[in-house]
Amino acid sequence: MSIELLIQCLVRQMTILIAQLATTGGARAPLAQVANQVFLELVSELERQGVGKKVSADMFGMGLRTYQRTIQRLIESTTDRGQSLWEALLDFICKQKIATRASIESRFAKDDAAQVKGLLRDLCESGLVFSSGQGQGTLYRAASSDELQAFRQVLSRDGLEELIWAIVYHQGPLSRQQLGGIAHVHDAELEATLERLVASKRIEVLTLDREPEILYKAGALFVPMGSSAGWEAAVFDHFQAMVKTICCRLRTDRATATVEDTVGGSTFTIDVWPGHPLDEEASSTLSKVRTMLIDLRKRADDYNAAHRVPERYNQVILYMGQCVIPQGDDGDD
Numbered sequence: 001m002s003i004e005l006l007i008q009c010l011v012r013q014m015t016i017l018i019a020q021l022a023t024t025g026g027a028r029a030p031l032a033q034v035a036n037q038v039f040l041e042l043v044s045e046l047e048r049q050g051v052g053k054k055v056s057a058d059m060f061g062m063g064l065r066t067y068q069r070t071i072q073r074l075i076e077s078t079t080d081r082g083q084s085l086w087e088a089l090l091d092f093i094c095k096q097k098i099a100t101r102a103s104i105e106s107r108f109a110k111d112d113a114a115q116v117k118g119l120l121r122d123l124c125e126s127g128l129v130f131s132s133g134q135g136q137g138t139l140y141r142a143a144s145s146d147e148l149q150a151f152r153q154v155l156s157r158d159g160l161e162e163l164i165w166a167i168v169y170h171q172g173p174l175s176r177q178q179l180g181g182i183a184h185v186h187d188a189e190l191e192a193t194l195e196r197l198v199a200s201k202r203i204e205v206l207t208l209d210r211e212p213e214i215l216y217k218a219g220a221l222f223v224p225m226g227s228s229a230g231w232e233a234a235v236f237d238h239f240q241a242m243v244k245t246i247c248c249r250l251r252t253d254r255a256t257a258t259v260e261d262t263v264g265g266s267t268f269t270i271d272v273w274p275g276h277p278l279d280e281e282a283s284s285t286l287s288k289v290r291t292m293l294i295d296l297r298k299r300a301d302d303y304n305a306a307h308r309v310p311e312r313y314n315q316v317i318l319y320m321g322q323c324v325i326p327q328g329d330d331g332d333d
Helices: 002-022 034-048 053-059 064-075 085-096 101-107 113-125 145-157 160-171 176-183 187-199 231-251 279-283 285-306
Strands: 098-100 129-132 139-142 204-206 215-217
Touching: 034 053, 034 064, 053 064, 085 098, 085 101, 085 113, 085 139, 098 101, 101 113, 113 129, 160 176, 160 187, 160 231, 176 187, 187 215, 279 285
Parallel strands: none
Antiparallel strands: 098 139, 129 139, 204 215
8 A cells, every 4th residue: 555655746747847848937848648548557567567457457456458458559550550540540640631621530539639739739839740720620731841940940959969969879779760659759840850960970780680771879969058958868867877777776675774775865854044054065965976976977077088898887877856935934033
């Protein structure tokens, strides 16, 4: 029961973070696919950990047949087998040049109507499709190559390159198809982004005889502090480090763990106020630790550059976060 409560608390905190990200800077990011993505990611991860389909279905409170049908519906379009519904909708609109809502609903009548409507909204809000009109007479048009080029430039300025770089760094080596499945970026945009990242040597291309296609990997990730572009990659990097640390900690024997262990985390809350003798010391902790770790990483990088790195090595991931939250009612001393 305690694990169930913990999961509920974590989901609650995740919804707070997602809602904050979706409305950052006045934006209204599309969320139509979030619930479906969460379900499919959970299914995939449970399978990766060796949980059988019947047990997994039971964990979701579903019968096995319902569970399998749900996965099939979300993975691919019912109308166009082998394609995601998102891809099938975009492909249909591109081929039609101009498509009405009525023609789209007729074409995808076998798919869930609410999901089709949500994905159409997502395509429009992502800039890949334009719409005009209302109701059944709404017209949809795919973005032209010039419009996509302008869209790519905006995305690049908004940190897409850094975010793809972060995904490759943490989860690579990855093929272009695997990256597309993770990032849900249009093929043309993903290809252009990868070309820029390879040209700037932020990621590298691997060609392996045993692999059917080329793979991308990154040996480092660096987002300048205070950068106006790429903050999304920094957020992903922070969150990835925290999740990795917690997962590693859960896999260790908690009965024998000590404070000297190399895996774990600690949270400290310190109450101070202006004039408190430890106010400055507490508030500047992040800055001091960051300076220390930047120096440590540089010394490690310098040593590694001068020596051959073995095939097997340890990545020591250190994450330091700090926030200052005012307490008490307004007007209190």
